[in-house]
Amino acid sequence: MEALSVKFYEFGNPCDVLQVESKQLRQARKGEILVRMITRPINPSDLLPIRGAYSHRISLPGVPGYEGVGVVTEVGPSVPQHLLGKRVLPLRGEGTWQEFVRTSADLAVPVPGFMEDETAAQLYINPLTAWLICTEVLALKPDDTLLVNACGSTIGRIFAQLSKVLGFKLIAVTRNNAYTEELLELGAQYIVDTSETSLHGAVMELTHGRGVHAAIDSIGGADGTGLAWCVQPHGNLVTIGLLSGVSINWAEITRRAQVHVRMFHLRHWNERVSVSTWQATFHQLITLIQHNQIKLRPPAARYSISDVQEAVRTAESHLSNQGKIFLI
Known part of the structure; x- marks a missing residue:
């Protein structure tokens, strides 16, 4: 055949x-x-x-x-x-x-x-990545604050919905106001439109000068670098993409900004996870879909x-x- x-x-x-x-x-x-x-x-x-x-x-x-x-x-x-x-x-x-x-x-x-x-x-790609970063990599707790750039993307919308499911606060970063209403409805607590305001200034104002607990970068380049300076000392930044095509010297950023930077690759989780955990994790995601907690x-x-x-x-x-x- x-x-x-x-x-x-x-x-x-x-x-x-x-x-x-x-x-x-x-x-x-x-x-x-x-x-x-x-x-x-x-x-x-x-x-x-x-x-x-x-x-x-x-x-x-x-x-x-x-x-x-x-x-x-x-x-x-x-x-x-x-x-x-x-x-x-x-x-x-x-x-x-x-x-x-x-x-x-x-x-x-x-x-x-x-x-x-x-x-x-x-x-698979976006929901599983977002779920694992929130629950395992960052182990976000209620009232932790997460900063996510390119938040109008597919995975950005999932992070917004997970903020409501898991109880953390999400500051969504966008480059225009096209997604503001939808992201707020999905669960984001704040929207920072970088076409209208400074990212660092807005984040420091929203966090009373402390910075966020963690951040997720999908862009790289100047956007990723700017994200790092919004994380509180010894906080975490996870990089999951390079939409700008411009790489960052994360070792230098780690030293200067005093944040922990790590890259997330789904294949690395795949390589070490058991079959039972693999299936159980998908069952969790399917349950969230069934209850309309992720759309x-x-x-x-x-x-x-x-x-x-x-x-x-x-x-x-x-x-x-x-x-x-x-x-x-």
Whole structure:
């Protein structure tokens, strides 16, 4: 049996190097399942490897895609037959930008009946990252104050919702007032629009000169550096992205600002976590979705997997506050 797959044989601009081709499917082996994909979002983290950001640990040809949802169509030896026909998140296996994905049955996350496909497909990268940073990395307590830049983004909205769930105070940093009302409704306590006010001055005023307990940087460059100076001495800053493309000498910032800086990579957590904890963590997120404590945005647009170049062009020129682009 043949199925469509998106591949790249060299690193470069995704629109230039991505190819759609047919491949021969092999049967699921012991402990594996075969999943017919329904839909998957296009994330910035899907495009970075194509451009060569992690070329030292990516073998070519590669299949992009970290997230998605599908239906189990085949189980390998030792895998329970009752999984057949069930919806799952086929994570940490093959890239999801193909019609069928093989993955470990133990790591596949069951999707409950109440959850829509396009919500389930987004449950991994952003919600899991935000949850782990708040509960494990920073271990935020009620009344702690967290400062987050690029807060109009998908993950910024999740931090806002988690502030309400976990009880910490969120100061959301934006570059305009387009997201103010929504972020306040989601749970942010304060909004700092840097197009109108100084970040440091606003944060010091809001915290009575003490600074925040912790901060999360998705931008890097001058924005990330400015964030560090808003953290109280010996507080924590977690860097999760580099939207500006400008790196920071975090060792120097750590020395000068007297803050603890760490980078968060979801794959490092994946490497050390047990299967039971992996599944239990997703169960926690699914429960928050079920109780409407976390809401994920619907897709902005959907494209066939055979139109992947057009989908990627749209995703790269797209405003994140309008929802993600999906491949169906």
